[in-house]
Amino acid sequence: xxxxxxxxxxxxxxxxxxxxxxxxxxxxxxxxxxxxxxxxxxxxxxxxxxxxxxxxxxxxxxxxxxxxxxxxxxxxxxxxxxxxxxxxxxxxxxxxxxxxxxxxxxxxxxxxxxxxxxxxxxxxxxxxxxxxxxxxxxxxxxxxxxxxxxxxxxxxxxxxxxxxxxxxxxxxxxxxxxxxxxxxxxxxxxxxxxxxxxxxxxxxxxxxxxxxxxxxxxxxxxxxxxxxxxxxxxxxxxxxxxxxxxxxxxxxxxxxxxxxxxxxxxxxxxxxxxxxxxxxxxxxxxxxxxxxxxxxxxxxxxxxxxxxxxxxxxxxxxxxxxxxxxxxxxx
Amino acid sequence: xxxxxxxxxxxxxxxxxxxxxxxxxxxxxxxxxxxxxxxxxxxxxxxxxxxxxxxxxxxxxxxxxxxxxxxxxxxxxxxxxxxxxxxxxxxxxxxxxxxxxxxxxxxxxxxxxxxxxxxxxxxxxxxxxxxxxxxxxxxxxxxxxxxxxxxxxxxxxxxxxxxxxxxxxxxxxxxxxxxxxxxxxxxxxxxxxxxxxxxxxxxxxxxxxxxxxxxxxxxxxxxxxxxxxxxxxxxxxxxxxxxxxxxxxxxxxxxxxxxxxxxxxxxxxxxxxxxxxxxxxxxxxxxxxxxxxxxxxxxxxxxxxxxxxxxxxxxxxxxxxxxxxxxxxxx
Numbered sequence: 001x002x003x004x005x006x007x008x009x010x011x012x013x014x015x016x017x018x019x020x021x022x023x024x025x026x027x028x029x030x031x032x033x034x035x036x037x038x039x040x041x042x043x044x045x046x047x048x049x050x051x052x053x054x055x056x057x058x059x060x061x062x063x064x065x066x067x068x069x070x071x072x073x074x075x076x077x078x079x080x081x082x083x084x085x086x087x088x089x090x091x092x093x094x095x096x097x098x099x100x101x102x103x104x105x106x107x108x109x110x111x112x113x114x115x116x117x118x119x120x121x122x123x124x125x126x127x128x129x130x131x132x133x134x135x136x137x138x139x140x141x142x143x144x145x146x147x148x149x150x151x152x153x154x155x156x157x158x159x160x161x162x163x164x165x166x167x168x169x170x171x172x173x174x175x176x177x178x179x180x181x182x183x184x185x186x187x188x189x190x191x192x193x194x195x196x197x198x199x200x201x202x203x204x205x206x207x208x209x210x211x212x213x214x215x216x217x218x219x220x221x222x223x224x225x226x227x228x229x230x231x232x233x234x235x236x237x238x239x240x241x242x243x244x245x246x247x248x249x250x251x252x253x254x255x256x257x258x259x260x261x262x263x264x265x266x267x268x269x270x271x272x273x274x275x276x277x278x279x280x281x282x283x284x285x286x287x288x289x290x291x292x293x294x295x296x297x298x299x300x301x302x303x304x305x306x307x308x309x310x311x312x313x314x315x316x317x318x319x320x321x322x323x324x325x326x327x328x329x330x331x
Numbered sequence: 332x333x334x335x336x337x338x339x340x341x342x343x344x345x346x347x348x349x350x351x352x353x354x355x356x357x358x359x360x361x362x363x364x365x366x367x368x369x370x371x372x373x374x375x376x377x378x379x380x381x382x383x384x385x386x387x388x389x390x391x392x393x394x395x396x397x398x399x400x401x402x403x404x405x406x407x408x409x410x411x412x413x414x415x416x417x418x419x420x421x422x423x424x425x426x427x428x429x430x431x432x433x434x435x436x437x438x439x440x441x442x443x444x445x446x447x448x449x450x451x452x453x454x455x456x457x458x459x460x461x462x463x464x465x466x467x468x469x470x471x472x473x474x475x476x477x478x479x480x481x482x483x484x485x486x487x488x489x490x491x492x493x494x495x496x497x498x499x500x501x502x503x504x505x506x507x508x509x510x511x512x513x514x515x516x517x518x519x520x521x522x523x524x525x526x527x528x529x530x531x532x533x534x535x536x537x538x539x540x541x542x543x544x545x546x547x548x549x550x551x552x553x554x555x556x557x558x559x560x561x562x563x564x565x566x567x568x569x570x571x572x573x574x575x576x577x578x579x580x581x582x583x584x585x586x587x588x589x590x591x592x593x594x595x596x597x598x599x600x601x602x603x604x605x606x607x608x609x610x611x612x613x614x615x616x617x618x619x620x621x622x623x624x625x626x627x628x629x630x631x632x633x634x635x636x637x638x639x640x641x642x643x644x645x646x647x648x649x650x651x652x653x654x655x656x657x658x659x660x661x662x
Contacts, residue, residue: 026357028379031381032447047605048359048604048605050362052605116363267642270607270642271607271642273379274378274379274383274606274607274608274638275605275606275607276601276602276605276606276607277605307605311598311601311602311647311649312647312648312649312650313649313650313651314645314649314651315651316642316643316651317643317651318642318643318644318645318649319643319644320644320645320646320647320648
């Protein structure tokens, strides 16, 4: 058994561990989007999850399974995104410290979210090397356990609980599309869903500007992108080593979508479904619409993975409502 | 029995009639908002309702109860807002024409929504007199039945079904706050909820710039606003005659909130709950936060009444994401 062998048993165990601490997020449908797609779509709303993304599943599982001696020394990660908030919350649940290394350029709103959840932030220069050095120093000083955002079996097991719920809510799903960045969510979902139903199709949806997973699958080895760029800022990471092995074995296909399609899908989810998703969270719908001709005949599940974004910055032109302070007169 | 006597039996009957044609919308909670409020809030998500607002409840009830002779001649209304789309959908369900008089200044997106639902639009000048004349001419020409957006017992009975569901989903609610414009939704909810639990408190939330209901209650007669203005564009109508009588008898209090508080509440719902609500739909939360000191000790329900708005116009300053078309290289 190699170290990348994630099993259904581990995912079921993770679900038992985290279920009382997270939302069972709803599955929503939209007749308007179904008409456009030409079939039936089921949306798993992880944007409505605690802390606003699925990341809380994996972080909570990884933190709760630590033995008490290790846990007492706290946990640690470097992240400017959803994993940071998820880890801070998971640590707070257990009453242990969460040390979060963030680049000093991280949006103030994300820093504030981590702080509100009790995370202890260490700012560093916005380079990979500075992050890793800051994390290593902190680990030495505190003895905290590093919880990787995706390339960690217990994190992946937690993320896989999305699929356990999804298949309980819609038992006859025939395909699931999930965004892929580092690959933790996609791996967990693939193992869970294929174990329960080997016939189900699992598709990864990847931004064309950060398509390392698609290229890695084609090459048979991990091929990083030099300069990944996409509006889907949660999906820029290179696929993890353990994740890649699982994706190779359990995922049927990676679909690349360009940023225009991602923005279009995101706007449709806002406008039609009245759900706020972040760009990364809309990549699954973009992929579903791209493959509509093939997928429309089968019952397709789409994971809306997160909803955290800066409402002062949107990927379309917006004008202020031309509204003035009221001065009404009543007769 | 006066003509304004809406009863629980009528609302239960409406629910039986419409329930298979609408969503039972979810009730959501937010631990972050609960902390700010200092108590427990329950949100009834009518922004996730079919056509994006509660209006589909009343319109569907009014259309489905017509006898077949009347129904065959179609239905008619003048509205530029959510009632127009709701009536178009209700008519389409029954396969009858819906004639919608809209001001020629109505947003293209709202015209498109009505058309997509099969409504037949007649454009008119954007004055009350032009609307009423156009509607009268159409009624003469077609024999269609006028379905008023709020001052109609069957419409109010349909809107009251929101409360039947809400109290089934959260049986021990102690207060419900609902936005008030024409008063149809508030009346229906008040009659339903007070009939089921006379101790429940029912509060109307009204924009300060269109506070005709609050002033009418104070005056003991309907006092219209000359020039109602608010970002909550769905709540500018003057309270209806029948609605006013019901509000007088069954609503405990009307709370005025200014537009800054409405925008603040709307943004919180977007950012924290990941739900898209229109400004009118956020007025209930603005009122709850204004009365937090009094309401925090009791289990308070807030109706998020709708989610239809133009995403190109937001009531805060937004800059484009500084993102450029990607040109990544993979090694």
